[in-house]
Amino acid sequence: MKWYVVYTKPKWKKRAAKQLTKFGVNCYCPLIKKTQQRSDRKIRVEVPLFNHYIFVQLAEKDRNIIFNSPGVVRYLFWLGTHAVVKDKEIETIKEWLTSDDSATEISVMQYQIGQKIKLDSGPFCEQNAFVKDITKTHYVLILESLGYVLKVKNK
Template identity: 30%
Template sequence: MTESVTKRKWYVVYTRSRWEKKADQLLKEQGIRSFCPVVKTQRKWADRNKTVEFPLFSSYLFVYADLREQVNVRQTAGIVNFVYHCGKPAVISENEIERIHDIIQCYPDVETMSLPAFQVGDKVKMKNGELMNWKGEIVEIHGKSVVMIIEPLNCALVAKVKVPRAALAIQ
């Protein structure tokens, strides 16, 4: 067997809507390593408050598989297909998987937002970090960083903020 067939990598798979945790469980029952990052959120019903777990990435999860196991992944209930990039299944590095795991451990209220959600001119509020609760306006976007002006006490402060999405909230 060649090394390329038996070498496992982390892949991104697309799931049916609201099947992320179930598909993750089904993959694990088959002995396929998978990762469905979840965050805990407080939900309020009329009669009680409850902590519930939601997948961090809606309709996506990660699988650690080789070429032979990819067939089993595709045949698992709830899995639609692999996510493709440049005609091949998208591969995620082990470091990125670890970073996602670390982020959900350190920031239990993290949420994902697509990059186009932030635009120049948006009013935002820092949700955590040293500038927590400061409000500002986005004036430039550079990749995964934004430049924003924060105006406390009638003075302007330009801050370049690395964007894990948990850091900013649109006002």
């Protein structure tokens, strides 16, 4: 079975993932812990790693079951077909989120805008990416296989 990327309504990622799990769909919504400032205090909350996106693993013939959840909008498409994420990429995200060094920084100072690179460290190690933008503090990379934009600090 393949992993597909599903686009959800705003603030529906966790709820949609729970509903899809009830329907028997293998669902993954990567969460990170983040400190948020409230008017009178700071609180620690779990927020989705990817805004509006969750991953579902199901057979091709069962793809329409996800629309039983009111929080699901559509599948994400990449180059005219449903975006498929490799098992290895899902495992990489899971390992990165459970490791102690999840704040790893990636340095790509020698690269130029538009250049294709292969990441050699950090959570997306061994992934291909294009350098989209370089600022004084960050690099903006496009992860080829996920079709996602990654912003990393430069050292």
